[in-house]
Amino acid sequence: MTSTDNLSKYFKDGIYFSCQLCGECCKGFNNGEVYLYHDDIVNLVKYINENMDRDETLTSFCNKYVKIIHTSFYWKKEGASRGRTYSFKTLGFKFEGDDEHCPFISDENLCTVHEGRPFQCRAYPIGWNMLIKSIRNFRKYSRECPGLQKALKNEGHYYSPEEVIDWAQKEYEIEKKFFLEMKENEFDIYKVYPYLPKDL
Numbered sequence: 460m461t462s463t464d465n466l467s468k469y470f471k472d473g474i475y476f477s478c479q480l481c482g483e484c485c486k487g488f489n490n491g492e493v494y495l496y497h498d499d500i501v502n503l504v505k506y507i508n509e510n511m512d513r514d515e516t517l518t519s520f521c522n523k524y525v526k527i528i529h530t531s532f533y534w535k536k537e538g539a540s541r542g543r544t545y546s547f548k549t550l551g552f553k554f555e556g557d558d559e560h561c562p563f564i565s566d567e568n569l570c571t572v573h574e575g576r577p578f579q580c581r582a583y584p585i586g587w588n589m590l591i592k593s594i595r596n597f598r599k600y601s602r603e604c605p606g607l608q609k610a611l612k613n614e615g616h617y618y619s620p621e622e623v624i625d626w627a628q629k630e631y632e633i634e635k636k637f638f639l640e641m642k643e644n645e646f647d648i649y650k651v652y653p654y655l656p657k658d659l
Contacts, residue, residue: 466591475618477615482560482564483604484580484583495552499577500550502575503520503524503577510575521654525659526550527648534638548646578630586629
């Protein structure tokens with residue numbers, strides 16, 4: 460769980476951040492993955508069909524834009540003295556090009572599905588537990604993100620500690636829900652996402 464105790468001391472008074480439209484967080488090259496969950500996929504398909512004159516299904520969307528990636532989650536049953544870290548499969552955007560960019564970023568670094576974008580994109584950076592719990596990670600990501608560089612100088616839109624914790628808690632709950640679904644289905648991603656193409 461995320462609490463004020465889990466926030467990096469650097470962010471105990473909140474975080475400043477405003478996107479500078481550099482597009483770096485929309486590129487997977489050396490920057491990690493963009494995770495996708497069921498609600499993200501449903502929202503994206505709905506947005507594309509309503510706003511881009513397309514007729515995508517969940518399956519056709521996954522076939523074009525989704526890949527299987529590996530993740531992990533630490534889980535301790537209530538009352539248990541010890542937990543363990545589980546490794547399993549999840550979904551992420553299938554990046555394109557030499558710079559591994561998101562298929563929905565324009566040449567001007569604008570998101571073409573902005574209103575329908577996934578939670579992970581909406582939550583960056585204040586809802587990323589890996590960033591708000593570690594100033595080292597925050598500084599590392601700031602090397603390529605001018606918005607994070609400004610954040611380190613307390614420049615940009617201000618987010619209170621309560622807002623940051625709320626966003627980070629939502630991220631944790633999404634990940635926990637997916638983990639429990641996977642665990643219940645013997646970590647078979649095709650049971651959790653029956654619309655996935657079998658050769659994904």
